[in-house]
Amino acid sequence: MYITITAQKVEGNYAQSAADFVDYLEKENEGKPLPELEHFFDQYGDEISAKEVITQIDGNTAKLKKKEPKFYSITLNPSQRELRAIGDSPEALKRYTREAMKEYARAFHREIDGRPVTVDDIKYYAKVERQRTFKGTDRQIRENQPYATEILELRQQVRSIESGERSGDLKKLQQEIRRLEREAPHQLDGKRIVRGMAKPGPQSHIHIIVSRKDASNRYSLSPGSKYKASTVEMQGKTVKRGFDRDAFVKNSEKTFDALFHYRRNYVETYAARKTFLKDPRLYFATITQLPTNEKALAFKLLQQSGADTTLLRIPTNKVQLTLKAINALKRGIGRAIESGSIGI
Template sequence: MYITITPQKLGGTYSQSSADFVGYLEKENQGLEQENLEHFFNQYGDEISAEEVVKDIDGNGAKLKKTEPKFYSITVSPSKYELNRLQNSSEDLKKYTRELMKDYVASFNREINGRPITIDDIKYYAKIEHQRTFKGTDFQIKENQPYATKILQLKNDIRKIESGTLEGNIKRKEKEMAKLEREAPHQQNGKRIVQGMQKDGNQSHIHIIVSRKDASNTFSLSPGSKHKASEVEMHGNKVKRGFDRDNFFQSAEKAFDKTFGYQRNFAETYKARKDFIKNPKIYFASLMKLPTNEKALAFKIMGKAGIPMMPSIPVTQAQLAMKVFNRLRRGAEVAIKSSSIGI
């Protein structure tokens, strides 16, 4: 499970409307018949139109400055193992979203009129998507890049030969290109994986747009707060503040596991991913204590995530050399950090 929380826009001033973002989330509906459309939904409603989402989010930003985000985007990406547990991706993920957003509000250390905030105090809309494309940040694209660069150079050479500005054998260069296409390490359906290519398999995931202001358009609720759960004295009164991201991510996993009876492997846990970055010795020590079957699955999951693997599984703690930790961390740090704010 990978969850990202991002503000409306990073840096500078913010658009006064959510229309562009909502329009982006409508991209998969283009060309589909009415019965196949994926609609926006919230805690209590289904089949909500994009126009209604824009109107409601845009009308809920009272007193926010141009330098403050009007909404936050939460993206929830279950792994293929988690998706395999679902019976119906769309309906099951809707059900899960509604549980997830209860954990979201519970992670705020805030009160409204002297009581903890509840699901009815936030304004959010969500949408299920079923497609993903390869991006430049994906390890498959990065590791295929040297081949892509050589292929592009050969294409440029062929154009120059055809125009008469370069001497050479076109057929020979075409054979070189075909060889590079085959040798690229990451392939899908017999073709080199390139940026923009649609990913195979079940790629269902959730996009959530949540207003910065509470449902009454009075209080500001920021999941990007730098403060964890704490109290501060303001004007002689103690005020609760902060958003506990660790609690949210861990609760999100527990909610999925409870809802669908999912047996989560060690390598899939938020705590394990966090230890991987901050305490690699603890991470691998815990990994080596797993039963054989769970350990094998953990290494399989790590490999699928693009984490560089050790030549062989070490037998003793002494073999977990620091240089191996550092190599593994460099290979996975970006992907793991992108799964949350502030690991």
């Protein structure tokens, strides 16, 4: 599970309205018949219209300054392994979202009317999206890029010949283009993988738009707070403040596992991701010391992300990973984390 929290952009129309962001989330519904539309939902309701989402978020911004985010975007990105475990079910993802948002509320070190924040204090709307497309950061696009560059140059030559700007053998150029298209290392349904092409397999994920203000429009609840948990004196009163992002992500992961009886491998855990970022040597050493079956699955998941795990198969009591090997592994796994292609 890869979870992100991003503040609303503060340039252009995003500064005052959620309309652009909601329109972006509606893009997957374009051209679909009514029964296949994915609607917004919240903690208790389904089939909420985009218009209502905009009205509710835009109307819940009391006393916020122009340069303050009016809402935050949360994405819940299950791995393909997690999606297969729940049959890629939209209803299961909705159920999970509602439980994860309870953890979001609990992560606030705040009180409202003398009690802890609960999910009923959170104004949010969520939407399941079923597809993802290849981006420039994906391994398939990067490794296909040399072929893409050559093909583009050849097509430019073809256009120049067809327009009469230069002379040349069109047939030979077109044959070369077809050869490069065939030999590109990453193909999908017989075609070279390019940016914008839909990814295969289960790709469902959840987008959540959550208001900066609580449901009563009185209190600011910012997951972007620089404070994890602290207490301060304000106007003679003791006030709690802060948001524990680590607790939200970690407990949301545990919630998924408990809901669906999911057996999470070490490399899929939030704890492993934190270890990887802070101490890569410990991360790799931990993998090599896993039980045989768990280690084999860890290797498989890492290889699927594009990381070269060859050196990890050498027992650590016989050879130490070199700095060069560590850096190579870090690059592969780091790119996987950034793209959300594996749940670590």
